[in-house]
Amino acid sequence: MSFTQEVSVPARATALTLATHLDAARPLAERMAAVDAVIRHTMADIVAYIRTNITDPQAREDVAQDTWTDFAQAIRDGQYHDWGIAPLHYLMAIARRRIRHYQTHDPAHCQxxxxxxxxxxxxxxxxxxxxxxxxxxxxxxxxxxxxxxxxxxxxxxxxxxxxxxxxxxxxxxxxxxxxxxxxxxxxxxxxxxxxxxxxxxx
The missing domain is CATH 1.10.10 (Arc Repressor Mutant, subunit A)
Structure with a gap:
């Protein structure tokens, strides 16, 4: 999944530098390029986290896609501020909200x-x-x-x-x-x- 190709963010960027690129004060193109880098860095952790909370394979995929989309939209809207919060933790909070929504609103969810x-x-x-x-x-x-x-x-x-x-x-x-x-x-x-x-x- 890619949200922009306009600006290059170093492939070896650390969590700290990625957080800096995501900050609302940065230009939009730079922020959106950082979104792609963050997703690459955190995808395995987010997918594993969702897998431990949801048993249905299709629901897992849907929640993951919704998580990436919500994250990209939050960055686009300038909601992220580099106040010492790692991008992974920010993404985990989004994933947690999506999981809770699934658990409380999806009738197929296992009780x-x-x-x-x-x-x-x-x-x-x-x-x-x-x-x-x-x-x-x-x-x-x-x-x-x-x-x-x-x-x-x-x-x-x-x-x-x-x-x-x-x-x-x-x-x-x-x-x-x-x-x-x-x-x-x-x-x-x-x-x-x-x-x-x-x-x-x-």
Whole structure:
């Protein structure tokens, strides 16, 4: 999939340089050229992420295509700002929204696929035995509550909103905090969760 051929972005561009090229302040042609590079860099991760959340092959393909299209449109509209957020994480957030839309609006969706809270854009999806799923979700909730107590009191509400699926911009808007401040709280919580969660939650 290609969205432009007008401007060349180095094939070996790093995530940092790609983020710079995607910034809303850059010329449109440069941003759209970077979209192609980002898709090449992240396609394997995005496809694997979608595969773990959706069982139907056609639905997987549809969600992937919708993810790329939404990403390209967001960049075209100047919605991306290079504030230290990796393009992969930005794409994962788009993919997550598309997956949730599929899970809640597609009648063919298998009800036994249960999406648990996400880690930096990666949903923990457990399918199959209902008892096992419930136990693992309970474990995750316990880990989350344990780590929540390590945050400053004024930051806990931000982490709880993230736990409920709010995006960083939504958290910032809901709490009156600056975007960067909200982003830092989410990153802090992710770091804490990685330290205590077993491999099942990585």
């Amino acid at each position: 036994h696929e249960i999406a648990l809270p996400d880690d930096e854009g990666h949903n923990f999806v457990l399918a199959g035995d209902e008892t096992t799923t419930t136990e693992l979700k309970s474990d995750f909730d316990a880990y989350f509550d344990q780590m929540l107590n390590l945050l400053a009191e004024e930051d806990r509400v931000l982490a709880q909103l993230w736990r409920q699926g709010y995006t960083v911009p939504d958290i910032a808007a809901a709490t009156g905090r600056q975007y960067r401040s909200a982003w830092n709280v989410v990153q802090r919580m992710l770091t804490l969760m990685r330290r205590v969660c077993p491999a099942d939650f990585q």
